[in-house]
Amino acid sequence: MEKVSVLILTGYGINCDVETGWAFEAAGADRIERVHVNRVVNGEVNPDDFQIMVFPGGFSFGDHIASGRVLGLKIKKEMGEKLKKFILDGKLVIGICNGFQTLVKMGVLPGDEKEVFKKQVATLTHNDSAKYEDRWVRIKANPNNPSPFLEGIDIFDVAIRHGEGKFIAQQHDLRMIKDSNMIAFQYVDENGEITQHYPENPNGSELAIAGITNKKGNVLGMMPHPEVFINSTQHPEWTRMDKMPEALGLKLFSNAVKYVREKL
Numbered sequence: 001m002e003k004v005s006v007l008i009l010t011g012y013g014i015n016c017d018v019e020t021g022w023a024f025e026a027a028g029a030d031r032i033e034r035v036h037v038n039r040v041v042n043g044e045v046n047p048d049d050f051q052i053m054v055f056p057g058g059f060s061f062g063d064h065i066a067s068g069r070v071l072g073l074k075i076k077k078e079m080g081e082k083l084k085k086f087i088l089d090g091k092l093v094i095g096i097c098n099g100f101q102t103l104v105k106m107g108v109l110p111g112d113e114k115e116v117f118k119k120q121v122a123t124l125t126h127n128d129s130a131k132y133e134d135r136w137v138r139i140k141a142n143p144n145n146p147s148p149f150l151e152g153i154d155i156f157d158v159a160i161r162h163g164e165g166k167f168i169a170q171q172h173d174l175r176m177i178k179d180s181n182m183i184a185f186q187y188v189d190e191n192g193e194i195t196q197h198y199p200e201n202p203n204g205s206e207l208a209i210a211g212i213t214n215k216k217g218n219v220l221g222m223m224p225h226p227e228v229f230i231n232s233t234q235h236p237e238w239t240r241m242d243k244m245p246e247a248l249g250l251k252l253f254s255n256a257v258k259y260v261r262e263k264l
Contacts, residue, residue, distance in 0.1 A: 055099025
């Protein structure tokens with residue numbers, strides 16, 4: 001059985017690396033390494049030794065200029081070829097919150113099937129509320145998206161904590177993302193209906209987008225934080241529910257581990 005090794009990038013203000021590591025540990029990964037970006041850049045750590053790469057949440061470079069922009073430029077310039085090879089090899093990449101912002105601003109999402117990196121065509125900008133949003137929302141997975149991360153996931157509650165989470169792009173790029181089934185998650189209301197209404201849609205994202213993948217589905221970026229829902233008791237209302245909620249955040253990480261064991 002294939003051993004599952006997870007590379008979690010950290011440094012420069014990333015601060016969700018520990019809890020993301022716990023999520024992969026709970027999901028059954030065999031080896032989890034939290035590694036400063038510079039150790040990959042200088043060759044001390046080789047991404048080829050891993051099957052999953054993580055861009056965690058946080059505030060890289062203090063969110064100066066734009067969230068994820070500076071880190072994205074650094075990674076693209078200094079370890080872009082390593083990341084490109086990792087993705088073209090069919091390995092899994094997930095970017096959460098600041099990690100999603102970084103992948104979008106590098107052009108990895110929505111990306112290019114052959115070159116991986118593409119000119120940036122989308123961004124994540126300031127929430128319509130003009131404030132930092134820190135609470136739980138409900139999101140729905142796209143059943144037509146082929147990503148292994150999404151297997152068996154429909155609607156689940158999950159935490160958000162961001163000030164720049166509004167996904168925007170030009171209309172033709174939005175159509176391409178939608179028509180190619182690259183939307184991974186969308187914000188929904190209490191009835192499970194996709195919504196632009198605040199506060200169910202916490203940032204005003206176009207098409208209520210909470211996350212997207214590349215066309216192949218092996219790169220996922222999302223604004224909500226699934227790593228904070230790996231145990232039922234982490235749900236803010238678990239004591240008032242008739243039965244314990246399923247920790248679907250954990251399922252997302254378990255899906256990744258399962259895919260590596262069975263497919264890579």
